[in-house]
Amino acid sequence: MDQQMIAAYGQTAPTARMQAHGNKICRVAMQQGYDLFAKQGSMIAYTGFITFNPWRDSRGQRARGAITGEKVELMQCTGQGDLYLADYGADVVMLQLNGEALSVNGANILAFDAQLTKSIESIPGLAAKFSGNGMFNIKLEGTGWVAITTQGTPVVLNPGERETYVDPDALVAWSSGLRVKTKSSMRAMNLIGRGSGEAMQVAFTGSGYVVVQPSEDSTDRFHIRG
Amino acid sequence: MQSSLFAHGPVQSQDRWALQNSQMLKIDLGGQMRDVLARKGTMVAFQGGVDFDGHLQSGGERMAATATGEELNLMRCFGAGTVYLANLAQSIHVLDLNHEGITVDGQYVLALDPTLSWNVVRVESDQGIAAVGGGYNLEIGGQGKLAIMTSGKPLVMQVTPQQEVFADADAVVAWSTSLVTRMEAQLTSQRVWSRRGGTGEGWNMSFQGQGYVLVQPSELLPPTVFQQAAQGFLANRGLGQQGGMRGNTWGA
Amino acid sequence: MxxxxxxxxxxxxxxxxxxxxxxxxxxxxxxxxxxxxxxxxxxxxxxxxxxxxxxxxxxxxxxxxxxxxxxxxxxxxxxxxxxxxxxxxxxxxxxxxxxxxxxxxxxxxxxxxxxxxxxxxxxxxxxxxxxxxxxxxxxxxxxxxxxxxxxxxxxxxxxxxxxxxxxxxxxxxEALEDEPAAPPQQQAPSFAPPPAAPQPPAPSFQQPPAPQFQQQPPAPNFGPPPGAPQQDQFQPIAVQGAQQGMGMQPPPGQFQQPGMPPPQGMPMGMPPQGQMAPPVPQQGMPMGMPPQQGMPPQGMPGQFPGQPGMPPQQGMPPQGMPMGQPGAPMGADQTYQYGLTQFAEVQGGQRWTQQNTKMVKALVSRSGAKVIARSGSMVAYQGKVEFKRTTQGSAQGQSRLQAWGTNRLTGQTMELMRCEGDGEVFFAEDAGYLHVVELGGQRLCVNAQNLLAWDDGLQLEPRRIEGQGIPGGGLFVQTVSGNGTCIVKTLGTPMVLPVNPGAPTFADSNAIVAWTDGMQVSTSTAVRVRRTAYPGHSGETVSLQFRGMQGHFIVVQPYEV
CATH class of the missing domain: 2.60.60.30 (sav2460 like domains)
Known part of the structure; x- marks a missing residue:
């Protein structure tokens, strides 16, 4: 193959547990004893010896709806080697949690270290309205790596400056500890939301950050409006 | 008028094939006998006298229908102008081939020099499991330029006799023809990671030998979503089966 | 040239x-x-x-x-x-x-x-x-x-x-290492202040409000937490010694220096040690990495500020270079780094501020700065902003816009909203690339699908270009004029193609985004294009042909919709 191409897009030596290749591929340096949870179907390539299994909870059941709602299933990756993950061309952002907690829209999870504590977080007033619309959240806490996906380059807003309202479809993640509530902008008359006709935003106050993507909900990449 | 848009003027280049940006290819046809084969429906603009001939099949050569009856979506561009090609904002890569063979998924070929030789092949296993989207592949050899597309920045994996490479069949775009390919399924992890329905559950491709494999982050859409959306979407956008959408998003 | x-x-x-x-x-x-x-x-x-x-x-x-x-x-x-x-x-x-x-x-x-x-x-x-x-x-x-x-x-x-x-x-x-507050965004675990708000660094982190988002003095940021060896950051793949490392790690609370915000305030940044800190020998060398210790700080652009102000803790030499993960500027296709710092909001006092290639921020104010946008293009806002359904412009324009509203081309109702109040509105749509165009009194024809938002006060004249073979039967175009700014969306990186007076320029009607007003535009089914042979939609596609004087241009996107 063309040498230029190889030079430009070839593999590089691993330097961290998670690493970007371009902005759409996440490379994970797998090691025995340090499993990874990844979105099913996100493996695009690997070398070495890696096995993939459905993630089962402690009772041995497939933990699908239980933690991730209806749409996302996770697989447990075990082994040693280089694992490359991507999610249908979404941008990948890698983070390292250091004892902190992060709340991520389930649709935007790509992978995370198995040692992180995970729980479902529901937003009062939102879960009912947006169930089935990807609005379930996974709260991750502890020390380890997380890879999330966004449609397009995200922007990070600080609600500490001013109360911040985010379209639910554009909401990716936020730091735990923010005050979250929903706001129905009646004056907007269905105008501003992208969602299912609800002119509803999620309002954040407090210090922290909110990650916003420049596109609509990633579970439903081609949202035909109207 | 002021805009950041104006940073995107035409690129000046001596090369006949030049990337206008990572998503658009500029080809200077420059007269006789320098025509180019391009994927149908990818012309976004042209300047000067350029003609397009989509009847490659009747034009002879090896334009035989593939085993599935598919015809190649290539057209011949000739004339004395400049053509700009792009397809669904995918990243474009121009390869200079010099007698090393490359096998490319047919959906990802944007343009090629007529000096290249190519064969239509179908990659499938004895078990009837079609690899690589189930479509046709092109085995390309000879000398000349080849433009292929990927969704986003691709990954080039090196295969050596010591290092086998595994990849999701739907994410593979191209590989060195010399590689030994096989389909594999881990018995321990059934039905887990397969990206899409098209390749059979749990199957992935392995590559052995000496060469390279080109993998892309993804196709543009998950097939399920796409299929659900397809009808309304295509109708809305005035696209049909024959449209430029074909193949690239329909991979699985 | x-x-x-x-x-x-x-x-x-x-x-x-x-x-x-x-x-x-x-x-x-x-x-x-x-x-x-x-x-x-x-x-x-x-x-x-x-x-x-x-x-x-x-x-x-x-x-x-x-x-x-x-x-x-x-x-x-x-x-x-x-x-x-x-x-x-x-x-x-x-x-x-x-x-x-x-x-x-x-x-x-x-x-x-x-x-x-x-x-x-x-x-x-x-x-x-x-x-x-x-x-x-x-x-x-x-x-x-x-x-x-x-x-x-x-x-x-x-x-x-x-x-x-x-x-x-x-x-x-100023020798940056003497200024611990010089922007260490590459590594600061805190959400660094957006770089576009340059201030003398030292005072900036003494400002009390929103401390989480202010630069911290590097010591608490960069310094390995007391008792936590730097290797901890990468321990998940350290084969051995990881347990030991775990045990050494203090509970999160101990990470916080006095004056540091609560944990949720700044969780995301990448501390430098996250970039594969030098493994100490007893941990082995996972992945066969050479030790990176002892690299001198200078000549490490990704590293420059901060370190020297802090005595090496626990005898650790300054951090080595992050291998293979350069602190490079962010480009569209360049490697993303870790963490969220790079995605911080771009501050700016202008009406329109580009956040990244795909998102634009508009300021609206009570004093009259209003914005009209396609409904559904707002992804977030800060402050007190109201959104009202609108039909733009004069009575004449109103009726035409309503015609635009039921655009057969896309089959979707294209509704507009007026954003007013006091705050900041963030626009984006379908992760398309956004471009801020300051019209400066000139006139631009924009494909209606590609026009996302504009200053209230610009004149818009909707027009429909009919043509056999154009998908949907026609192309809706807005001619935008006046003094102000509009936001043009393109799918993919666009190209601006100057039109030569001598030879016509052709564009696929599916890929055309915008062109300068005043050119002769025609559909060119008859010119040089054999319809059955031509690419695309069952032979139905036509090209648009542009003829104009010097200075005119067209904008094309690499995506045909």
Whole structure:
């Protein structure tokens, strides 16, 4: 193959547990004893010896709806080697949690270290309205790596400056500890939301950050409006 | 008028094939006998006298229908102008081939020099499991330029006799023809990671030998979503089966 | 276009009458990443005001006469320089590139700097690595003034041994290591303040409000938490010793220095040690990495500030280079780094501020600044903003817009909203690329699907271009005019194609985004296109043909919808 191409897009030596290749591929340096949870179907390539299994909870059941709602299933990756993950061309952002907690829209999870504590977080007033619309959240806490996906380059807003309202479809993640509530902008008359006709935003106050993507909900990449 | 848009003027280049940006290819046809084969429906603009001939099949050569009856979506561009090609904002890569063979998924070929030789092949296993989207592949050899597309920045994996490479069949775009390919399924992890329905559950491709494999982050859409959306979407956008959408998003 | 050679100089006005310059740079070197910067120097070639050091962490000068635009049009890095607005104390703009990481300039295959005005390249200075040896930085070209208003340009092409920091010192920039508050965005675990709000660094982190988002003094940020060896950060893949490392790690609370915000305030950033800190021997070397210890801080652009202000803790040498993950400026296609710092909101007092290639922020105010946008294009807002359904413009325009509203072309109702109040609104749609177009009184025809938002007060005239073969039967176009700004969305990186008076320019009707008003536009089914042979939709596609005088252009996107 063309040498230029190889030079430009070839593999590089691993330097961290998670690493970007371009902005759409996440490379994970797998090691025995340090499993990874990844979105099913996100493996695009690997070398070495890696096995993939459905993630089962402690009772041995497939933990699908239980933690991730209806749409996302996770697989447990075990082994040693280089694992490359991507999610249908979404941008990948890698983070390292250091004892902190992060709340991520389930649709935007790509992978995370198995040692992180995970729980479902529901937003009062939102879960009912947006169930089935990807609005379930996974709260991750502890020390380890997380890879999330966004449609397009995200922007990070600080609600500490001013109360911040985010379209639910554009909401990716936020730091735990923010005050979250929903706001129905009646004056907007269905105008501003992208969602299912609800002119509803999620309002954040407090210090922290909110990650916003420049596109609509990633579970439903081609949202035909109207 | 002021805009950041104006940073995107035409690129000046001596090369006949030049990337206008990572998503658009500029080809200077420059007269006789320098025509180019391009994927149908990818012309976004042209300047000067350029003609397009989509009847490659009747034009002879090896334009035989593939085993599935598919015809190649290539057209011949000739004339004395400049053509700009792009397809669904995918990243474009121009390869200079010099007698090393490359096998490319047919959906990802944007343009090629007529000096290249190519064969239509179908990659499938004895078990009837079609690899690589189930479509046709092109085995390309000879000398000349080849433009292929990927969704986003691709990954080039090196295969050596010591290092086998595994990849999701739907994410593979191209590989060195010399590689030994096989389909594999881990018995321990059934039905887990397969990206899409098209390749059979749990199957992935392995590559052995000496060469390279080109993998892309993804196709543009998950097939399920796409299929659900397809009808309304295509109708809305005035696209049909024959449209430029074909193949690239329909991979699985 | 003029090709410059090394050392060549010229008066800029001999090359172009324009003063609104696009400066693009590219260096091709396999495996190397470059930090490309512009230094605004005073009459003594000193960087007396470090707000005029324009680089990835500070993408514009205070009055925005120098703006970093990022990678585009084949350039790895690009700047917009508005010479008229460069303050008089700035006498020279020096464009430089430094290697991020290991490497030397002789590895450069080829590179160039080019200056374009109005989409036309007027100057190019190309060089190769053969002109250099072990240098780690290169001063590529200068734009400097002889007299207050006479600008000249020089191709410098001079190598420089040190890295970015040495270059800074060469220009007399405050030695950054003495200023612990200098922007350590590359590593700061806190959400660093957006670089576009340049302030003298020291005071900035003493401001009490929103402490989470302010720079912290590096010690608490960078310093390994007491008792937590740096290796902990990478322990998940350390084969052995990880358990031990775990045990050594203090509970999160102990990470917090006095005055630090609560944990949720700043969880996300990448502490430097996250970038594969040097493994200590007893942990083995996972992945066969060579130790990175003891790399001197200088010449490590990704590293520069902060470290020296802090005594090495626990005898650890300064952090080594992050391997393979250069602290490179963010380009569209460049490697993302870890963490969220890079995605911080871009502050700016302008009406419209580009956040990234795909998101734009608009300020609305009670004093009248309002914005009209396609409904559904708002992704977030801050402050008190109201959104009202609207039909833009005059009574005549109203009815036409309603016609636009039921656009058969897309089958979707295209509704508009007026954003007013006091706050900031963030626009984006379908992750398409957004472009801020300041009309300056000129007229632009924009495909209705590509027009996302605009200043309330611009005139819009909807029009429908009929044509057999155009999908949907026609193309809806808005002619936008007035003094103000509109936001044009393109799917993929667009191209601006100048129209020549001599030969017509053709564009696929599915890929056309915009064109200047005043051209002759026709559909060209008959011209040279054999419909059955032509690409696309069952032979139904037509091209649009443009004829116009010099100065006209069309905009095409690489995506056909």
């Amino acid at each position: 003029v090709e410059f050679r090394k050392g060549q100089k010229a008066k800029l006005s001999d090359l172009t009458p324009g003063t609104d310059l696009y400066v693009g740079l590219r260096l091709d070197a396999p495996g190397l990443t470059f930090d490309i910067s512009c230094f605004g120097l005073d009459a003594n070639d000193r960087l007396s005001d470090d707000r005029y050091f324009v680089f990835f962490n500070q993408p514009k000068s205070p009055e925005e006469s120098i703006q970093l635009l990022g990678a585009q049009a084949g350039d790895q890095e690009s700047f917009r320089v508005t010479l008229d607005r460069v303050p008089p104390q700035i006498g020279k703009l020096a464009f430089t590139a430094t290697i991020d990481g290991n490497g030397q300039m002789s590895q450069v295959g080829s590179g160039y700097i080019r200056i374009a005005v109005g989409g036309q390249e007027v100057l190019r200075y190309a060089f190769t690595g053969a002109e250099f040896s072990t240098e780690r930085a290169i001063m590529i070209a200068d734009i400097y003034r002889k007299e207050p208003a006479v600008w000249r340009v020089a191709a410098v092409g001079q190598g420089f041994d040190g890295g970015l920091q040495a270059l800074l010192e060469n220009f007399g920039g």
